[in-house]
Amino acid sequence: MSRMVWMLLLLAPVAMAQQDFSKVEIKVTKVAGTVYMLQGAGGNIGASVGEDGIVIVDDQYAPLADKIQAALKGITDKPVRFVINTHWHGDHTGGNAYFSKQGTIIAQENVRERLKNGGKVLGNDVKPAANEVLPIITFNDRASVHLNGEDIRAIHFPHGHTDGDSVIFFTQSNVVHMGDDFVTYGFPFIDLESGGSVRGMIAACEKVLATVAPDVKVIPGHGGLSTVADLKPFLAMLKDATARVENGIKQGKTADQLKQGKILAGYEQFGGPDKFIKTDQFVETLYNDLTGKKTGELLKHN
Numbered sequence: 001m002s003r004m005v006w007m008l009l010l011l012a013p014v015a016m017a018q019q020d021f022s023k024v025e026i027k028v029t030k031v032a033g034t035v036y037m038l039q040g041a042g043g044n045i046g047a048s049v050g051e052d053g054i055v056i057v058d059d060q061y062a063p064l065a066d067k068i069q070a071a072l073k074g075i076t077d078k079p080v081r082f083v084i085n086t087h088w089h090g091d092h093t094g095g096n097a098y099f100s101k102q103g104t105i106i107a108q109e110n111v112r113e114r115l116k117n118g119g120k121v122l123g124n125d126v127k128p129a130a131n132e133v134l135p136i137i138t139f140n141d142r143a144s145v146h147l148n149g150e151d152i153r154a155i156h157f158p159h160g161h162t163d164g165d166s167v168i169f170f171t172q173s174n175v176v177h178m179g180d181d182f183v184t185y186g187f188p189f190i191d192l193e194s195g196g197s198v199r200g201m202i203a204a205c206e207k208v209l210a211t212v213a214p215d216v217k218v219i220p221g222h223g224g225l226s227t228v229a230d231l232k233p234f235l236a237m238l239k240d241a242t243a244r245v246e247n248g249i250k251q252g253k254t255a256d257q258l259k260q261g262k263i264l265a266g267y268e269q270f271g272g273p274d275k276f277i278k279t280d281q282f283v284e285t286l287y288n289d290l291t292g293k294k295t296g297e298l299l300k301h302n
Contacts, residue, residue, distance in 0.1 A: 021063040026071040029225060031217050033173025034148045037225055038071055040064050042091030046177040046219050047072065048170060050148025053081035053103075057168045057177045057219075059095030068095060082106060082145050084154050085135060086179030086221065087162045088114040088194065089121060096133040106143060107135035108156045110164030110195070120193045157181060157204035161188065161221070163195025167208055176212055177219040181205065182231055184223025186275035187267075187282040188238075192294040198242050198286055205235040237267060245286040255287040 019041070027039045031046075038045035038056075041064060046057035054072060059065070072080065083099050085107040086092055093115065096105050112135045118128040137143070145152040151171040158165070161180040168177040180188065181204040190196045209231060218226040241264055248258045259280045264271070271279030288294070 021061065024064060024067065026064070026067045028071050028074065031173070031175050031219065031225060033170065033175065034150050035170050035173045035175040035217075036075060037219050038068060040067065042094065043086070043089075043180065043221050044177070044219050044223075046168060046170070046175070047075075048148050048150050048152060048173070049076050049078070050150070051078070052147045053078045055082045055084065055145055055147055055150075055152055056080055056099070057084045058086055058092040058179070059083055059099055060091060061094035062097060063094075065095040065098035069098075079103065081147065084145070084152070084166065084168055085111050086166050086168065086177065087111060087164050089162070089180070089191075090126070092179070092221075093129075093133060096135075097130060100132050100136070104137055105133075105135040106137045106139070106145070106154065108154075108164045108166050109138040109140055110162070111135060111166075112138050114162075114164060114194060121191060123193070157200065157207065159195055159197045159200030160190075160204045161196050161201060162191050165200075165204065167204060169211075173217075174213055174215065175217045175219065176208060178204075178208065178221060178231075180221035182208075182218065182220045182226070182234055184220050184226060184230065184234075186270040186272070187241075187277040187279070189277055190285050190289065192285065192289055196289075198238060198289050202235065202238050202242065205231060205238065209235065237270060241267065241282070242286060242290070245283060246290055249287065249290055255284050258287065259283050 024041045029037045031037050034048045034050045036047045040060055042060035043058045048055040079102050080099050081103040083105045088111045115129040115134055118126050142155045153169040154166040157167055165179055165181055181201050190198055214228055218231055220226050244263050264279050271282055
C-alpha cells in the first residue's frame with residue numbers, strides 16, 4: 001500500500017472524500033473466547049460478543065459504519081453497548097458518531113482532548129470533531145468494562161504511538177488489542193505531533209509481553225491476527241533501531257548522515273519501497289524524537 005493511501009487512511013475527512021469505501025468488505029475472524037476481530041479499512045476492530053451485548057475496540061471510518069454493523073449482526077443481534085478508542089486517529093474513531101447512538105464511547109483523556117481540539121497528523125490539519133464523535137467517559141490511567149463474563153481492561157500507555165494510547169486486555173479470553181503500538185505493516189508510524197515517542201512504544205510492548213500469557217492472541221492496530229512470536233521481533237527491532245540512531249547522535253552525526261550511512265541496514269523488510277514508513281523516514285522520526293524535535297518529520301521524503 002502506498003504512503004499516500006496510508007496518509008488518507010489516517011486523515012478521516014480526506015479519506016472519506018477520496019477513497020471508495022463501497023468496495024471495502026469487512027472480514028470477521030473469531031479470535032478466542034468472546035472476542036472477534038473485524039478488518040476493513042483503517043484500524044482493526046476488536047469485539048467482545050455475548051449475552052450482555054457487544055463491546056468494540058475502535059470503529060474505523062464513518063462510511064463503513066453500516067458495514068461494520070452488518071458484520072456484527074452476522075455474529076449476534078445484541079446491541080453495541082460500549083466503544084473503546086485506542087487513540088484519536090480518524091481510522092480508529094471515524095465510526096464514533098454512528099455507534100455513539102447505540103452505546104457509550106470510552107477513551108483515555110488525551111483522546112477526547114485531541115478529537116475536541118483537532119490538530120495535525122503527518123503535518124496535515126485535522127479539524128475538531130463533532131460532539132457525537134467525542135468519548136463520553138474518559139479515564140487517566142485505566143478503566144474496566146465488565147460484560148459477557150469478560151473483564152475488559154483499558155490501560156493507558158503514554159507517549160507511544162500517541163499520548164493517548166490504550167492497550168485493551170480481554171482478560172478471560174486471553175486476547176490483547178494493541179492499537180497502533182504494534183502493527184505488522186513494517187516500521188511503525190510514531191506520531192510525534194500527537195505526543196508519540198519510540199521509547200514509549202518500546203515500554204508499551206515490554207509491559208504487554210511481561211503481563212500476558214505466552215499463548216495470548218494479539219490484535220495489532222493494523223495487520224493480521226498475531227502472537228507473542230510476532231510481537232517479540234517487532235520490539236527487538238524498535239530497541240535496536242533506537243540504539244543505532246542514538247549512538248549516531250552521540251557521535252555528532254546528522255539525520256542525513258545516518259541515512260547515507262545505512263544506519264538501519266538489515267531491516268529492509270520493514271521499510272521497503274512498498275511500505276507505509278520507508279527506512280529513511282523512520283530514521284528521521286527516530287532522530288527527531290531522540291533530539292527533541294516533535295513536528296513534521298515525515299513530510300520531507302514523499
